[in-house]
Structures are given as C-alpha cells and as structure tokens.
Amino acid sequence: MTRARHLLGAFAxxxxxxxxxxxxxxxxxxxxxxxxxxxxxxxxxxxxGEDPCRxxxxxxxxxxxxxxxxxxxxxxxxxxxxxxxxxxxxLIGGGGDELASLxxxxxxxxxxxxQAGTSLILDxxxxxxxxxxxxxxxxxxxxxFSGFASDCAAPEALAAPPRGRGRITALADVNVRVQPRREAxxxxxxxxxxxIATESCLQTADGYWCRASFGDAPGWIAKSALxxxxxxxxxxxxxxxxxx
Numbered sequence: 001m002t003r004a005r006h007l008l009g010a011f012a013x014x015x016x017x018x019x020x021x022x023x024x025x026x027x028x029x030x031x032x033x034x035x036x037x038x039x040x041x042x043x044x045x046x047x048x049g050e051d052p053c054r055x056x057x058x059x060x061x062x063x064x065x066x067x068x069x070x071x072x073x074x075x076x077x078x079x080x081x082x083x084x085x086x087x088x089x090x091l092i093g094g095g096g097d098e099l100a101s102l103x104x105x106x107x108x109x110x111x112x113x114x115q116a117g118t119s120l121i122l123d124x125x126x127x128x129x130x131x132x133x134x135x136x137x138x139x140x141x142x143x144x145f146s147g148f149a150s151d152c153a154a155p156e157a158l159a160a161p162p163r164g165r166g167r168i169t170a171l172a173d174v175n176v177r178v179q180p181r182r183e184a185x186x187x188x189x190x191x192x193x194x195x196i197a198t199e200s201c202l203q204t205a206d207g208y209w210c211r212a213s214f215g216d217a218p219g220w221i222a223k224s225a226l227x228x229x230x231x232x233x234x235x236x237x238x239x240x241x242x243x244x
Contacts, residue, residue: 028084031084032059032065032084033059034106035057035084035089035106035109036057036058036059036065037056037057037124038054038055038056038057038124038125039054039055039056039057039109039122039123039124040052040053040054040055040122040123040124040125040205041053041055041072041076041120041121041122041123042121042123042203042204042205043121043202043203043204044203045073045118045163045202046072046073046076046120047071047072047073048071048072048073048077049071051070051071052071053069053070053071053072053073053076054069054070054071054072055067055068055069055072055076055079055091055122056068056069057082057089063083064081064082064083064090064092065081065082065083066080066081067079067080067081067082067091067092068080075099075100075113075115075116076091076099076100076113076120078093078094078099079091079092079093079099079100080092080093080094081093087103088101088102088103088111089101089102089103089104089109089111090102097114098114099113099114099115100112100113100114100120101114102120102122103179104179104181105128105181105183106124107123107124107127107128107129108121108122108123108124108127108128108180108181108204108205109121109122110122110179110180110181118200119180119200119202119211121180121202121204121209123204123205124205125205126205127204127205127206128181128182128205128206130182130205130206130226131205131206131207133226134206134207134224134226134232137226137230137231137232138232141231141232143232144157144158144224144232144233144234145227145231145232145233145234146171146233146234147170147171147172147192147233147234147235148172148227148233149171153171153233153234156237157171157234157237158234159238160201160203160208161198161201161208161210161223161236161238162198162201162238163200163201164199164200165197165198165199165200166197166198166201166238166239167195167196167197167198167238167239168195168196168198168210168221168236168237168238168239169193169194169195169196169236169237169239170190170191170192170193170194170196170221170235170236171192171233171234171235171236171237172192172233172235173189173190173191173192174189174190174221174222174225174235174236175189175221176188176189176190176212176214176219176220176221177219177220177221177222178217178218178219178220179220180202180204180209180211180220180222182206182222184220187214187217187219188214188219190221195239196210196212196221196236197212197213198210198211198212199211199212199213199218201223206222206224207222207223207224208222208223208224209221209222209223210223210236221235221236222235223235223236
C-alpha cells in the first residue's frame, strides 16, 4: 500500500468515527463524497449469482440517501438507502428498517447484517490495493509460501477455510486484528502451531479473513499476507475434521 493511500484511508477512518458529534454541512458533503459510489461484497454467501454483490451508495437530497443493488442475495438485495449516523454507515431497507451498520474507511467497511447477526465486509472494486500487491508478489515468486518458511505452500493450504464454525492451524505467528482490515488495531498475536476455533470466514478483495473469539473479544485473522512487503505467505490452514 502506498503512503498516500494509507494516509487517505486513515483520514477517512477518523472522519467517519468522529462524524456523529458536530458535523457541519461541509463535513456532511465530504463524508458523502468519500463513501458514496460502488461497493462489493465478494463473499459467495452475499451473492445471488456468479458475480459479487454490488451496492451503489448514491448521492441525493433526500434522507436516507438513495442506494441500488445488483446480484445480492437475501437481506442485502433489499438495500434501498443509506445514511451516516453515530460514526457508522447504515444501510436502509425499503420500509425504513436498518439492514446493516458498518464502520471503516473508503476502501473497506465492516460490520454486521442486523437481522441475521452475521458479519459483512464491503470493499471497493480493488480493495485497498493489498490484493493486487499479493497477486504481483505471487507472480514474482511463483507461489505462496507456507508461513515464514522458504517452501511453497501445498495446494490444500490455499483452499478456502470453513465458512461457518471450524478449526484452523496457524502456520506462522499471526496478528489478530479487531476488524478485518490491514490497518485495524492489533488485538494480539496467535503463535505458530496454535489451533483456533473459528466462527466464520469471509472472502474479500484481498483473500479470506476468519473471525474467532480470543477471551471475551472477537478478532480477525487474514489467511494471506506479505512478509517484509515482498514474500506472499499463507498464514493458516484449515484443519481436517476427525472421523467419529
């Protein structure tokens, strides 16, 4: 990620977090400009077909602001409006009910679907650029590496993690973040070899992220990462369920 991109993301995150207190008309316009436009839910559970779920947050004069969807499944298909309130983006249904609330920056927003209580991640088309950085690194080195080893990861290590509850094993010391974003606060570190019970795993613009409970706090782990901004690595592998 470039420094300019990082600083812009940090500004938008701070701006959204502080929006609720004393927003002026000028602030309102800036925030709407920053967060309007197309967003995508890349996870297969959000899709109604082969293409990612797309939600366009439009600008306008009415409250809530208008929104349009295409290719979205179930609850997200009903999104017809949005607003910024209390430091969050709220997606609104046709009847005025809140369908989801999210926080983040202008590259990724994360939160929950209100009715289902399931996690939701919305990305811009290219995310924050991490997915493209990973793809370039893989082309340069020819593979993903297994943790911090010098060996290429086996094909099964690249497989999608369990969507619902499951278990994963850390292939390296892995940062646990409070949100599924690369710049989010680090909650702690999972040591290499640790077995982790996951609650859900979602596909995003930069690969899979899994949510798990660490004590009383939920946290997120990215399945792929760039080591020293150069080496593409797989950070965990799904455990094979044992037989009865």
